[in-house]
Amino acid sequence: MSETMNAPAPVAAGKREKMIEVVGVSRRFAKRLDFAGKLAAKLGAPIREEVVHAVDKVDLTIHRGEVVGLVGESGCGKSTLGRMVAGILPPSDGSILWKGQDRTGLHGKEARAATLQAQMIFQDPMSSLNPRLKVAEIIGEAPLFHGLTKRSEFGAYVDEQMRRAGLDPSYKSRYPHQFSGGQRQRIGIARALAVQPEFLVCDESVAALDVSIQAQILNLFMKLRRELNLTYLFISHDLGVVEHLSDRVVIMYLGRVVEEAPTETVFARANHPYTQSLLGAVPRIEARKKAFVTVQGEIPSPLNPPAGCHFHPRCPHAFDRCRVEVPALKEVAPGHKSRCHLNDLPNHGGQPV
């Protein structure tokens, strides 16, 4: 009970093996015009092709054994980035290196192996399970297909995966609708583990669960990390969950990474004004009749993000430069990067506010 579940703090991360490297990756979604739309546009109607830069030139490295928390609000591109890292969605630009190799360059067996090694745990425990398959089929289909188990050992293999995810194997001939939300999420976890991955992308994997069930699933993630030496990209809007689980935190806003640092640093000395306002807005149990201090304004539409620093219209410290020039993601302390012009001001010492 009392032993620490996290691996040693990743201070010397630079020396460790790189699991996944995201290099200058962008993803654009275009809403193309159909024939009628094109015609209308030709005739001068105010419609044009709309392009969303869901993810905009993101660099991210995740080392073996690390848990990286990816935090942001809606429209920040965290789910899109997660899907690209998991290999479900191809990037529009840039490359994703899996253990040093570009995944798009892999073919056949190698490509399949790389895909299997990065698995994803989804948000909605119901829609992530095929309602027409029994639990055993959901968990066992891929390992059987890829030859990770034989038909003769199929039953035992599925039992093992279910036990590992905290499920009673005697329920394996049931259907997803017969389980509660937390148990469905365990089925999703067992399905991912069944192909023996090294890397899990968890996309809001506990957001849809009740508080008491959330804790069970988070504990399961930590147990699996220790037992199977898993690496995680943990995507969440819940800073409390991310703080508890992650070694390192990456904050995104409207497609760009705005801050990246070891977890303690982010929560103790957040550099970027957006991170600071995000931390300020999180409701805490300890608060009593507190006046909620909040950041002003709405999250702009990703269709039409503000020029310069995307955060400038809501930023209390914005100045002229923020409105025109995109700030670069710069190191403000060892292992701590931030994308803010304030850090270039002489008297600032890298600590806005």
Add this chain to the structure above:
Amino acid sequence: MQPTIPASAAPPTLQVRNLQTKFFTRAGVVPAVNDVSFTVSRGKVLGLVGESGSGKTVTGFSIMRLVDDPGRITGGEILFNGQDLVKSSEDEMRQLRGNRIAMIFQDPMMTLNPVLRIDTQMIETMQAHTNISREAARQRARDTLGMVGIPSPDERLMAYPHQFSGGMRQRVAIAIALLHEPELIVADEPTTALDVTIQGQILAEVQKLAANTGTSIIWITHDLSVVAGLADDIAVMYAGEIAEYGAVADVLDHPLHPYTNGLLGSVPSRNKRGEPLRQIPGTTPSLLRLPPGCPFQTRCPRAADVCRQPPPMAEILPAHEARCFRPHLENAGVAA
């Protein structure tokens, strides 16, 4: 801080006594709300907290008398300024709803009509209940939008709901709820679907409103930390019953019921980073197959033989009630 359980001078805005709501389904009778009692005084905020299936939403809908078939209020009283809503006619309820009692839903589109402009909706809502000129109603609509923090309300009045973001829509829904300066607002998870920074903005506005207008609020949520900063009192629901009820500081700092204690313990920020979270084992029991006695006994670390009897709701500490035979008295520094 004095919790608001006993009402001395003016009658409290709302007094719910032994409320019972059941759903008569094909699979059996579901006791969705069972023996629920609480009091909301003028200008106070009650946080009604629970997980899915705990009955918190059905409690809210029961107060509004909006429980649909196959559900029915089967017992108890809902005293709104002394008037029993359970016994009120549908006509009387229509007069109260949206006028003196308003509801805010998780999805603001439950309130908003997608094909009507905001000004039309707000003005018509007002004219339905009061004799007010169009111009005065418009003025009031504009003021109310400003009150909930909507910038340039004049422009926004002319817009349709789809032209607003999720957070703005929820603000408009809140503004509509506020139009008649209701005495009671029942808010069902109104910020759950919103982003953290937007949720913070709305909580800030609601806090100001409760303080300035004297409106009483029942804030239904699954998130203890939201009501921690907002509410005066908290009622924690489990399996259709109130497990614990008292002032925010009492319930959150010295939880008596093992369920509240477990919930608070499982919040990540209350655990040491990287350590396993203190979790409540098991899952919420189906309301169709509750164990006899305390519904929490199957998951409770303190369960004993006595828990096979139904525990009564008891004022275990002054103005701090719990439905438990073996409460965590040590949390409050009292010897067991």
Add this chain to the structure above:
Amino acid sequence: MSATTAPPVPTETKAPRVETPLRRFISEFAESKMAVGALIVFLAIVLIAIFAPLISPQNPYDLAQLDIMDGRLEPGSKSGDGSITYWLGTDDQGRDMLSGIMYGLRISLVVGAGSAIVAALVGASLGMLAAYAGGRTDTVIMRLVDLQLSFPTILSALMILAFLGKGVMNVVIALIVVEWAYYARTVRGTALVERRREYIEAAQCLALPTRRIIFRHLLPNCMPPLIVVATIQIARAIALEATLSFLGLGVPITEPSLGLLIANGYEYMLSGKYWISFYPGIALLITIVSINLVGDHLRDVLNPRLKK
């Protein structure tokens, strides 16, 4: 350790029997007495059609068995040689109407169900292809669907039969051509929704081949609306075949389907010999209504949006 492995918790349903989707579907379907009644009637009609050669008083297609002298006899009359009673009367060829209806049902059902099944296969494949491939393939297929649906059904069928000529097989072909578009449109719509679900992404993540994802994961989840459309379309196909036969473009005169039986009696309607058209009409009505009732209730049961 013990803190992380939650005890495997029993689910809400403790029933010893596994509640398969099929069982759940059956119990929900059984809730409507009307639909169950309609299903029983429909199954009875199918049985009558299948065993018509064994149970019908005569073989109406064997001209040697027909006696022209027995033509247009009233219901309940005996044949000239006294061997059979014509409970529903005879037509102008001396054909026993009861036997004619039984055999006619065979043709109507085979034509209706056969065309519906083939049209469903063709339409579902094209719809699935349009949804999964997207882009130009999608555009071409869906514009074809629009084109097909913009023609009045009866007009298209008439044109096709005018080109192909009479005959049961040609009626089936005509029906397939006019009906596939309904299936394609339905399946494409469902597939577009279903393929965005996370279980499809999960299957991609598990490196399953696209063909397997489509047929094992996507298609089975697109079946409910397809089944509903197929049921309604069988009824439509039967009605359409009857119309074509009534217009004399359908099945050959020697092997009348229900539509042709109705057409044969049409000219005697006003002379009081109602039964030649009336009874086949009733048979056709019962068949179509029972299928539609089953289909309507299927739609209620299978539509997740109507679930409580």
